[in-house]
Amino acid sequence: MNVRIEFTYKTKKGLQINATSEEIKAEEAILIAEDMERTGRVGQLTCISTHDENVWTIKELKKILAGIQTDPHNVTVYFDGGFEIEKKKSGLGCVIYYEQNNKKYRLRKNALVEQLNTNNEAEYAALYLALQELELLGVHHLPVSIVGDSQVVINQLEGEWPCVEEELNRWADRIEDKMEQLGLVAEYRSVSRKKNREADQLASQALNQVEIISTIELEEKA
Structure with missing residues (x-):
C-alpha cells in the first residue's frame, strides 16, 4: 500500500507551512512520520491512500497494516x-x-x-x-x-x-x-x-x- 503524508510544520520562530510528501510505501511513511513527530515541530499529520484517497492518522494506519498482513x-x-x-x-x-x-x-x-x-x-x-x-x-x-x-x-x-x-x-x-x-x-x-x-x-x-x-x-x- 502506498500513501502520501500531509502535515503542518512550524519553525522555531513560528513560521508554518502545509506540505505533502511524494507517494511512498505505508511502512516507510510510518517510520518517517514518527521521526518527524519527534522533532516537536510537526502539527497535524495524516496519511492519505493513493489507492482510494482514504485519510488516516499514524495510529490508524498501523492498525490497518497489521490487519493487511494476514491477507494477500x-x-x-x-x-x-x-x-x-x-x-x-x-x-x-x-x-x-x-x-x-x-x-x-x-x-x-x-x-x-x-x-x-x-x-x-x-x-x-x-x-x-x-x-x-x-x-x-x-x-x-x-x-x-x-x-x-x-x-x-x-x-x-x-x-x-x-x-x-x-x-x-x-x-x-x-x-x-x-x-x-x-x-x-x-x-x-x-x-x-x-x-x-x-x-x-x-x-x-x-x-x-x-x-x-x-x-x-x-x-x-x-
Whole structure:
C-alpha cells in the first residue's frame, strides 16, 4: 500500500507551512512520520491512500497494516497467452507473486482452451485467468501490478490504444468489470518476452497439455 503524508510544520520562530510528501510505501511513511513527530515541530499529520484517497492518522494506519498482513498483498501478476492457429487452441499462463503473514509466495497456473481465435484473445484470456486466481486468493481492494509482454493488451487497457475489434472489446470489458468487482486498481507494465519468461513457459506447457498449478513459499535471499 502506498500513501502520501500531509502535515503542518512550524519553525522555531513560528513560521508554518502545509506540505505533502511524494507517494511512498505505508511502512516507510510510518517510520518517517514518527521521526518527524519527534522533532516537536510537526502539527497535524495524516496519511492519505493513493489507492482510494482514504485519510488516516499514524495510529490508524498501523492498525490497518497489521490487519493487511494476514491477507494477500503486495501483489504482482505476470500473464501470457499463446495461440496455435492450426489446432485452434490457446495456452494461458499466469504467475502471481504476493505476501501474506510476513511471508512471500509464488502461484503458477496455466490452462488450455479451445474457444479463442487469435493470439490477442489468448493474451486477454490469460490475464482474466490471473484475475480469477486473485479472487480465489481473496485479493481485494488493493493496488495490483500487472505485467505482460502484450503491447496490445497493456496499451488498450491503459487507454493508450483504441480497441476496435469487437471480441477484444468484450475481453477488455470483462477485465475491467472483474477489477471493479474486486476493488482492484491496476498498474500496468509492459516488458520484453524474456522478462516474462515464467508466464510464457506456462502458456507453452498448456499448449503441450502439461497442466500446472502450484503455490510455493519463496525463501528470502541472503
